[in-house]
Amino acid sequence: MRLVSNPVLCNYYLTYRCNATCGFCDIWERPSPYVTLESAKNNIRDLKALGVKVIDFTGGEPLLHRQLDLLLQEAKNQGLITTVTTNGLLYPKYANRLAGLIDMLHFSLDSPIAEEHDRSRGVKCFDKVIESIEVAKQLGERPDILFTVFEHNIHQIPQLLEDICLPNGLVLILNPVFEYNDVGSQLSAAALQELTNWGKQKNVYLNDAFVQLRIDGGNHLEDPICKAASTTLVISPEDKLVLPCYHLGLKEFPIEGRLKTLYQSEEVQKLVALEGKLPACEGCAINCYMQPSFAVEMNKYWWKALPSTLKYNWIKGTWKQLLPF
Template sequence: MRLIKKPVLCNYYLTYRCNASCYFCDIWEKPSPYVKFDNLKQNLLGLKSLGVKVIDFTGGEPLLHQELPEYLSYAKSLGFMTTVTTNCLLYPKKAEQLKGNVDMLHFSLDSFDKEEHDTGRGVACYDFVMESIQIAKRLGERPDIIFTAMNSNIDQIEDIYLQICLPNNLVLIINPVFGYNDIDDGGALSEDNLDRLSAYGKMRNIYLNEAFIDLRRNGGNKVADPVCKAASSSIVISPFNELVVPCYHLGKKKFPIDNNLVQLYNSAAVQQHISLEGRMPECEGCTINCYMQPSFAVEMNQYFWKALPSTLKYNSMKGTWKSMLK
């Protein structure tokens, strides 16, 4: 049963450029412009009209965009919740400008071991994460640590949790790795490691969407009975000012927005592509977290009930439920 028929989230790609080269991601390989403020203003008004509640300013590395602070401020003025994930290379320089305008600020950290983390990210950013935590605390911010969990680094969770998150009162977000295209994700998480992640998810100051675990145990999205509602629960906007459907990672069709997002989104051509969400051959077995998270929230099914406790836990830890009620 569908609970929410409007899109709730926008993944707004400010640029595909990145100052890191993570081996489990290919976004940084793409040529890209930067989003223009005039386009963003028009699109945010359209997103508000369409019912979107959360804007994920993403990339690439979103802090590369010089106007990100102004974009965040404008989004907040329209009543959106905002989220930004960063590798922290630029956060020490940008922290003061971002203060107070990011509801969910995520610092990427994939290992307690500096060399392992920096090798995986393709750039020396571990020390910047450590510095950024202290700067954020000093500014009264409370970032989350987002950990991409793979078979190769799962043993690092305990040290990050005990030695970084708990002493600094930070939430550890465990983000199970997912594969797409020809990306080397190190292989699907083993059953034993899925059990270990599930156990971590029950601990205080740790957020793990338990539905992610169930989805992987069940073999991912099934085109015959799709759980994925990527295109109807989320809106993807590219740095080229395009509406991308059904999702960024498939990107089967890109429609120029031309300052008329609402009309474009409701057009027959776009709605036809939205109707294919989760049903295309490439959708079989998909476990991409950034689309499954909102999918679990808009339709009542087995994954909705699995996701609900962890979602409530995170909102309680972060106090974001107050903003969601506005």
């Protein structure tokens, strides 16, 4: 049973550029401009009109955009929940400008051991993450640690939790690795069970529907769980609407100040109707599109996702903004 018919999330790619070269990501390899403030303001107003609740300013590295604070302010003016994930390299420099504008601030950390984290990111940034935590706390921010889980680092969850998260009062977000475009990898059944166990711990967030989806072999064309195109609007740095999702990127439509009209057009809605049913959608388990998919249709994944969703939004204080009234 479909509970919400309108899009609820926007993945707004401010740039594909990045100051790191993570081996499990290929976004940074793409040439890219930066989103303009004028186009973003128009789009953010249309996102609100379409019913979007959450806007994720992403990349690449979103802090490379010199007007990120103004983009965040515009989103807050429209009553949207804002989220930013950063590698921390630039956060201490811009933290004062961003203070109070990010509802869900995530610092990426792949290991509690500096050398291992820096190796995974292709740049020395562990110390900047630790510095960013301190700076954020001094400003009254409540950041989280986003830990992308692989087979080779899952054993480090206890150390990361005990040495970094709990002493600083941070939520540890467990982000199971996924495969796309020949990057990423899969997790074993034992690792998935271990993740489920950790997700029940205090100050740990894991969407257990991610685990269930992997157990089930990902999205299936004959009965798709993916609702990427109807739940999530993807806007590129070139000011284009990307369908059905960033990773598949089947078609891009120039927005030109008419996002709402464009999204509701017959041509776009025909592509929306193919979500989860295209050949490349078979077996997909991409977290950033599955999470909103779990939120709009009552099924077993909705029930699996519900406890962790309530837990996290209660901790962050964003639950009131997600209510339908």
